[in-house]
Amino acid sequence: MNRTIPDDTIAAISTPPGQSGIGIVRLSGPASITIVASVFVSSSDRDVRTDERQVFHGEIRANGNAVDEVLLIVMRAPHSYTREDVVEINCHGGPGPLNAVLQLVLEQGAHLAEAGEFTKRAFLNGRIDLVQAEAVIDRIQAQTRAGLHAAAAAANGALSRAIHSIADTLVHAKSLVEAEVDFVEQDMPALVTPKLKEQLEGTQREIERLLDTAAAGKLYREGTAVAIAGRPNVGKSSLFNALLRDARAIVTQHAGTTRSVLREVINTGVIPVRLTDTAGLRPTEDEVERLGVEAAREALSQSALILFVVDSSVALDALDHDLATELARLDVPMLLVCNKSDLPEAANPDELKIAFAANVQVSATGGDGLDSLEDTLAELLTGGVNIAPEQGLITRIHQEESLRRSHEALSRLLENYGASPEFLALDLDEAIRALGEITGETTPDDILDRIFASFCIGK
Numbered sequence: 001m002n003r004t005i006p007d008d009t010i011a012a013i014s015t016p017p018g019q020s021g022i023g024i025v026r027l028s029g030p031a032s033i034t035i036v037a038s039v040f041v042s043s044s045d046r047d048v049r050t051d052e053r054q055v056f057h058g059e060i061r062a063n064g065n066a067v068d069e070v071l072l073i074v075m076r077a078p079h080s081y082t083r084e085d086v087v088e089i090n091c092h093g094g095p096g097p098l099n100a101v102l103q104l105v106l107e108q109g110a111h112l113a114e115a116g117e118f119t120k121r122a123f124l125n126g127r128i129d130l131v132q133a134e135a136v137i138d139r140i141q142a143q144t145r146a147g148l149h150a151a152a153a154a155a156n157g158a159l160s161r162a163i164h165s166i167a168d169t170l171v172h173a174k175s176l177v178e179a180e181v182d183f184v185e186q187d188m189p190a191l192v193t194p195k196l197k198e199q200l201e202g203t204q205r206e207i208e209r210l211l212d213t214a215a216a217g218k219l220y221r222e223g224t225a226v227a228i229a230g231r232p233n234v235g236k237s238s239l240f241n242a243l244l245r246d247a248r249a250i251v252t253q254h255a256g257t258t259r260s261v262l263r264e265v266i267n268t269g270v271i272p273v274r275l276t277d278t279a280g281l282r283p284t285e286d287e288v289e290r291l292g293v294e295a296a297r298e299a300l301s302q303s304a305l306i307l308f309v310v311d312s313s314v315a316l317d318a319l320d321h322d323l324a325t326e327l328a329r330l331d332v333p334m335l336l337v338c339n340k341s342d343l344p345e346a347a348n349p350d351e352l353k354i355a356f357a358a359n360v361q362v363s364a365t366g367g368d369g370l371d372s373l374e375d376t377l378a379e380l381l382t383g384g385v386n387i388a389p390e391q392g393l394i395t396r397i398h399q400e401e402s403l404r405r406s407h408e409a410l411s412r413l414l415e416n417y418g419a420s421p422e423f424l425a426l427d428l429d430e431a432i433r434a435l436g437e438i439t440g441e442t443t444p445d446d447i448l449d450r451i452f453a454s455f456c457i458g459k
């Protein structure tokens with residue numbers, strides 16, 4: 001697919017808004033260096049256009065007046081993020097200097113970059129493929145170390161390599177099939193052999209393996225929802241705060257403290273967990289509390305795992321039993337958390353005749369058992385998913401859809417393997433095109449635009 005490679009120069013503030021030690025205005029394109037040279041005065045009289053150096057100290061000036069003291073990092077094509085000439089102007093981090101410097105370079109002929117445009121240029125100039133470009137955004141948004149690890153593996157080409165290796169086999173098969181079409185009249189030995197079929201079956205299994213990573217990829221990227229439930233006062237909010245390591249929810253000795261649903265992301269070290277604290281569940285006449293209980297039930301039904309909390313220092317009663325039975329009906333895996341383990345034990349959790357996925361004792365306020373709870377949580381949430389980012393992990397729905405189309409085309413081909421080679425060639429084409437949509441080779445422009453538009457400005 002031939003795409004137009006841009007020849008203008010773009011600029012944007014690449015650091016987040018607000019105040020910080022430094023902030024960066026970045027330029028990319030053939031005029032980057034001359035544009036910056038026209039507003040920069042080196043403190044040691046160096047000329048950024050001709051000097052081989054990469055780092056320059058000096059001032060950005062407008063009409064002879066200093067705008068900011070800066071460090072320039074100059075990366076000449078093709079040794080840069082975009083493969084174009086790139087200049088990063090390291091300014092003082094604040095809206096004042098950054099906007100002034102950006103304004104100046106725009107006046108000198110740079111265009112304001114669109115969201116994701118730097119990364120889009122890296123893609124258009126062939127430095128990275130679409131999988132790697134998308135991994136850049138996953139890296140920025142990664143909320144856990146494992147998520148970062150997965151994004152880094154994708155950025156380094158793990159998935160790209162897996163896809164390319166599949167595509168290579170298919171392209172090779174297609175060349176054989178086409179040769180067979182050409183020579184069908186002549187007395188040539190058959191090229192579409194049982195051995196080739198075996199190879200294609202191996203490729204099909206590789207596609208299936210990648211499809212199997214979709215669940216893990218989604219978990220890594222999007223995380224999952226875990227909700228804390230139980231009757232009032234058992235220590236749900238205390239547990240929420242302990243897992244968050246922050247006094248986010250209000251805790252009091254009064255039953256019915258929490259009224260609204262609170263959500264925060266916690267880092268279990270494996271995948272991001274959106275943890276939800278809910279109002280204590282009990283029948284109530286209080287209007288506000290009743291609304292809280294309704295919202296709690298709604299949040300619980302939408303979670304992937306429920307932490308059912310009981311107060312182990314108080315004997316269980318009918319309400320605990322009713323709640324356990326009610327929640328079990330939601331058909332969401334449930335973990336039993338016996339809280340307040342620092343107090344003398346009075347509850348017997350075995351009385352709850354519910355199949356819990358696990359049973360953990362903790363003291364939300366004292367800290368005992370929290371590590372073990374986090375480990376159990378991580379195990380339950382990732383249990384059964386195949387996690388090997390180094391072998392390629394699909395993390396996006398459009399990747400999964402394309403792989404499925406490739407798989408379908410290949411299934412058709414394998415079913416009709418004895419058919420005439422023209423038919424086989426059609427299915428191979430379809431399978432190859434679908435793979436190209438993952439790496440970006442055959443992705444329609446409007447879809448590309450949509451993908452890059454989800455990036456931030458300056459990336």
Ligand SMILES: Nc1nc2c(ncn2[C@@H]2O[C@H](COP(=O)(O)OP(=O)(O)OP(=O)(O)O)[C@@H](O)[C@H]2O)c(=O)[nH]1
Pocket residue numbers: 230231232233234235236237238239250251252253254255256257258259278279280281339340341342343362363364365366
């Ligand atoms: N000793 C002890 N007290 C705890 C523990 N966890 C919570 N508590 C106390 O139990 C009381 C209720 O705690 P919360 O966290 O507000 O309980 P909750 O389940 O969120 O209550 P509601 O929001 O009313 O449903 C507070 O006084 C906490 O200090 C614990 O592990 N040990």
Ligand SMILES: [Mg+2]
Pocket residue numbers: 236237238249250257258278279280
């Ligand atoms: Mg609470």
